[in-house]
Amino acid sequence: xxxxxxxxxxxxxxxxxxxxxxxxxxxxxxxxxxxxxxxxxxxxxxxxxxxxxxxxxxxxxxxxxxxxxxxxxxxxxxxxxxxxxxxxxxxxxxxxxxxxxxxxxxxxxxxxxxxxxxxxxxxxxxxxxxxxxxxxxxxxxxxxxxxxxxxxxxxxxxxxxxxxxxxxxxxxxxxxxxxxxxxxxxxxxxxxxxxxxxxxxxxxxxxxxxxxxxxxxxxxxxxxxxxxxxxxxxxxxxxxxxxxxxxxxxxxxxxxxxxxxxxxxxxxxxxxxxxxxxxxxxxxxx
Amino acid sequence: xxxxxxxxxxxxxxxxxxxxxxxxxxxxxxxxxxxxxxxxxxxxxxxxxxxxxxxxxxxxxxxxxxxxxxxxxxxxxxxxxxxxxxxxxxxxxxxxxxxxxxxxxxxxxxxxxxxxxxxxxxxxxxxxxxxxxxxxxxxxxxxxxxxxxxxxxxxxxxxxxxxxxxxxxxxxxxxxxxxxxxxxxxxxxxxxxxxxxxxxxxxxxxxxxxxxxxxxxxxxxxxxxxxxxxxxxxxxxxxxxxxxxxxxxxxxxxxxxxxxxxxxxxxxxxxxxxxxxxxxxxxxxx
Numbered sequence: 001x002x003x004x005x006x007x008x009x010x011x012x013x014x015x016x017x018x019x020x021x022x023x024x025x026x027x028x029x030x031x032x033x034x035x036x037x038x039x040x041x042x043x044x045x046x047x048x049x050x051x052x053x054x055x056x057x058x059x060x061x062x063x064x065x066x067x068x069x070x071x072x073x074x075x076x077x078x079x080x081x082x083x084x085x086x087x088x089x090x091x092x093x094x095x096x097x098x099x100x101x102x103x104x105x106x107x108x109x110x111x112x113x114x115x116x117x118x119x120x121x122x123x124x125x126x127x128x129x130x131x132x133x134x135x136x137x138x139x140x141x142x143x144x145x146x147x148x149x150x151x152x153x154x155x156x157x158x159x160x161x162x163x164x165x166x167x168x169x170x171x172x173x174x175x176x177x178x179x180x181x182x183x184x185x186x187x188x189x190x191x192x193x194x195x196x197x198x199x200x201x202x203x204x205x206x207x208x209x210x211x212x213x214x215x216x217x218x219x220x221x222x223x224x225x226x227x228x229x230x231x232x233x234x235x236x237x238x239x240x241x242x243x244x245x246x247x248x249x250x251x252x253x254x255x256x257x258x259x260x261x262x263x264x265x266x267x268x269x270x271x272x273x274x275x276x277x278x279x280x281x282x283x284x285x286x
Numbered sequence: 287x288x289x290x291x292x293x294x295x296x297x298x299x300x301x302x303x304x305x306x307x308x309x310x311x312x313x314x315x316x317x318x319x320x321x322x323x324x325x326x327x328x329x330x331x332x333x334x335x336x337x338x339x340x341x342x343x344x345x346x347x348x349x350x351x352x353x354x355x356x357x358x359x360x361x362x363x364x365x366x367x368x369x370x371x372x373x374x375x376x377x378x379x380x381x382x383x384x385x386x387x388x389x390x391x392x393x394x395x396x397x398x399x400x401x402x403x404x405x406x407x408x409x410x411x412x413x414x415x416x417x418x419x420x421x422x423x424x425x426x427x428x429x430x431x432x433x434x435x436x437x438x439x440x441x442x443x444x445x446x447x448x449x450x451x452x453x454x455x456x457x458x459x460x461x462x463x464x465x466x467x468x469x470x471x472x473x474x475x476x477x478x479x480x481x482x483x484x485x486x487x488x489x490x491x492x493x494x495x496x497x498x499x500x501x502x503x504x505x506x507x508x509x510x511x512x513x514x515x516x517x518x519x520x521x522x523x524x525x526x527x528x529x530x531x532x533x534x535x536x537x538x539x540x541x542x543x544x545x546x547x548x549x550x551x552x553x554x555x556x557x558x559x560x561x562x563x564x565x566x567x568x569x570x571x572x
Contacts, residue, residue: 018332049297049352052351052355053355069339070332239525240543255525258560260555260556263552265335266549270546273544
């Protein structure tokens with residue numbers, strides 16, 4: 001069982017990880033490739049103390065290599081849902097189930113607003129994971145909404161097993177796909193269906209589909225962990241980065257403004273040290 | 287008038303300063319030499335993301351040179367007291383008076399507990415500043431309590447104008463002084479006097495003196511700014527580093543645990559950006 005599971009590989013998650021490792025905890029990050037971080041694309045960042053005049057890419061690379069120097073384990077997999085199990089948490093990592101004593105949420109701004117129908121039909125035709133749920137749609141017609149090039153792998157995978165795939169990319173410069181993939185440069189408006197997905201409504205058209213895959217860089221945090229308290233759309237934390245759920249901490253952009261690397265790094269440190277205190281208190285109890 | 291006065295030149299203060307400067311604000315740090323920072327003495331620091339395997343000294347030097355690259359003004363002077371003036375704050379900087387629209391407290395842990403009698407006799411024989419108040423004790427007998435080598439300059443100065451100076455160093459390896467300086471390796475217990483200082487009570491002896499100078503790296507924050515709210519001996523802040531006083535922010539160790547550079551840097555960033563928002567809101571009002 002992990003001591004600390006960290007969701008997100010940006011500055012907050014990496015900072016939490018190095019601090020957990022220093023305190024001899026079994027730590028693992030679940031995250032995306034560092035190139036997907038907003039910071040990575042910044043032309044110049046001057047306000048992270050001690051690094052003057054660097055590009056976002058240089059900064060992210062130095063963050064990443066620091067974590068690697070300290071043997072932080074980073075898995076490029078998506079955590080789909082986190083379940084409270086009493087004394088620990090169970091993570092659904094692309095349908096592999098992983099246990100952790102504490103969780104640090106460092107999943108950034110989940111900019112994505114959910115579509116009308118998305119939450120209610122999740123698990124009933126709406127899926128956040130093609131690898132997990134793809135086989136349920138063999139020889140059926142599905143739609144996939146993707147917010148980055150990383151979703152294209154899932155489009156290819158689904159095109160192999162489904163009869164038809166409508167792909168709605170929310171970014172530019174998308175690739176080319178097999179014959180049974182139709183690309184729609186349209187905007188998703190809602191997902192409809194009585195008990196199960198029946199159609200995806202776009203701004204200019206409607207698609208009759210059996211399944212809608214929503215493949216974004218991050219799962220909406222409201223879906224990720226039920227029962228978590230929010231304030232102004234950010235995860236509600238106190239000065240020690242504690243959320244309302246015992247053993248669950250949050251750090252970085254997901255806790256709200258300012259959206260700054262330094263703040264994320266600082267909160268990551270605080271969250272990890274608080275998780276360590278929690279683990280020690282639990283050990284004494286036992 | 288300064289836009290942002292920053293008290294403290296550690297990681298929190300330097301981080302606040304570079305962020306204020308980036309946002310085109312008139313910023314000034316009042317602080318000690320960086321070598322007085324605890325961090326400076328750390329043999330190795332591995333948990334500030336992006337800097338792996340550095341000494342505390344290397345880290346502080348890179349922090350300092352970042353601030354210098356950005357033309358941050360740092361004045362090695364002590365702020366003795368901060369007075370709320372309605373729309374701005376007035377700082378007593380070793381008896382020079384400086385105005386600032388906002389204040390960021392980044393003065394670290396003021397480890398010093400005050401002595402019994404210290405607060406009530408402050409300004410009535412108790413002083414935190416030899417340069418300021420020394421002339422009042424010409425040809426009198428005074429005591430000076432110092433917590434670092436930096437206090438020795440004040441001992442020398444007082445020995446020139448006072449009849450006798452008792453020096454109580456709270457550190458080892460102190461220097462040598464003039465003939466009218468008596469060094470006491472004793473521990474201060476209290477300051478006594480009816481309306482004005484009459485004596486300094488030490489563990490093993492009592493000294494009849496007209497003045498007691500307490501020269502520490504940092505002024506107790508309770509003395510620095512009256513009316514500031516505390517919680518568990520730390521300055522009470524919300525997630526935006528706002529204190530209970532409008533336009534006053536706090537960052538770093540002075541806001542409580544964890545005492546970590548990363549947390550200080552992050553809070554410094556947040557405090558500065560919040561001060562900037564406050565300044566802009568005020569401008570719009572006007």
